[in-house]
Amino acid sequence: MTTSVLVLRSPQEVADTAAGALVDLLGEVLAVSDRARLALTGGSLGSRIWASVLAHPGHAEVDWSRVALWWGDERWLPAGDPDRNDTQNDAAGLSRLPLDPATVHRVAGPEAVSSAQEAATAYAQTIRADGGGEWDVVLLGMGPDAHIASLFPHHEAQRVTDAITVAVHDSPKPPPTRVSLTFEALRRSRSVFLLVAGADKASAVASALADDADPWDTPAAGVRGRVETVWFVDEAAASHLVHE
Numbered sequence: 001m002t003t004s005v006l007v008l009r010s011p012q013e014v015a016d017t018a019a020g021a022l023v024d025l026l027g028e029v030l031a032v033s034d035r036a037r038l039a040l041t042g043g044s045l046g047s048r049i050w051a052s053v054l055a056h057p058g059h060a061e062v063d064w065s066r067v068a069l070w071w072g073d074e075r076w077l078p079a080g081d082p083d084r085n086d087t088q089n090d091a092a093g094l095s096r097l098p099l100d101p102a103t104v105h106r107v108a109g110p111e112a113v114s115s116a117q118e119a120a121t122a123y124a125q126t127i128r129a130d131g132g133g134e135w136d137v138v139l140l141g142m143g144p145d146a147h148i149a150s151l152f153p154h155h156e157a158q159r160v161t162d163a164i165t166v167a168v169h170d171s172p173k174p175p176p177t178r179v180s181l182t183f184e185a186l187r188r189s190r191s192v193f194l195l196v197a198g199a200d201k202a203s204a205v206a207s208a209l210a211d212d213a214d215p216w217d218t219p220a221a222g223v224r225g226r227v228e229t230v231w232f233v234d235e236a237a238a239s240h241l242v243h244e
């Protein structure tokens with residue numbers, strides 16, 4: 001299990017480099033497996049990566065019909081709401097990939113189910129029905145408070161260990177109601193790619209990579225890939241890292 005930090009010159013280079021790594025890894029997975037399983041993220045880089053994937057010549061070699069998608073978290077808003085992570089990913093280019101709609105697993109919104117808990121339970125069922133919650137790649141953005149998915153510092157949603165999904169209430173970042181994969185689920189990935197840019201993230205990046213980091217304070221420290229964890233960070237976000 002390795003952790004690596006790639007320091008890149010700009011947010012665009014973060015998106016482009018992560019997109020290249022994603023395309024390469026999907027090709028490797030699909031060469032030996034019927035299906036690749038990917039959990040996506042919101043945020044600006046979590047969306048920008050899809051434009052970068054489309055611009056990457058290798059994307060045409062990927063059999064996207066065999067790539068199954070979930071989201072690491074979703075804002076509990078109606079389908080198509082412009083503030084939903086999936087809507088933003090689609091608008092940034094995800095919807096232009098030749099995916100199989102049957103394996104694009106979205107979190108049900110309030111137009112379809114009566115509570116975020118119901119959405120979380122239904123989402124867990126779709127995960128169990130299609131792959132059992134083992135990911136090849138989990139993409140994560142990170143907030144300045146070091147939150148990943150919708151697992152925020154000192155928030156009780158972090159404590160859920162007996163489920164793969166959780167309904168998140170009273171999120172410190174709007175909207176207040178969300179559905180998230182739990183740490184238990186996010187840790188079941190071969191690879192974890194963190195996409196981080198901006199000086200406002202510098203302190204969180206340094207905290208998350210510290211040997212004594214506590215996920216309760218710094219949720220980004222709580223997710224590691226089974227094979228690799230790769231941080232794609234721009235120079236501003238890397239500015240508090242101590243070089244050895």
Ligand code: 6PG
Nearest residue numbers: 042043044045046141142143149
């Ligand atoms: C949310 C956002 C959030 C985002 C990070 C990183 O659900 O409110 O998706 O979790 O992923 O804050 O966002 P940026 O990449 O825009 O910095």
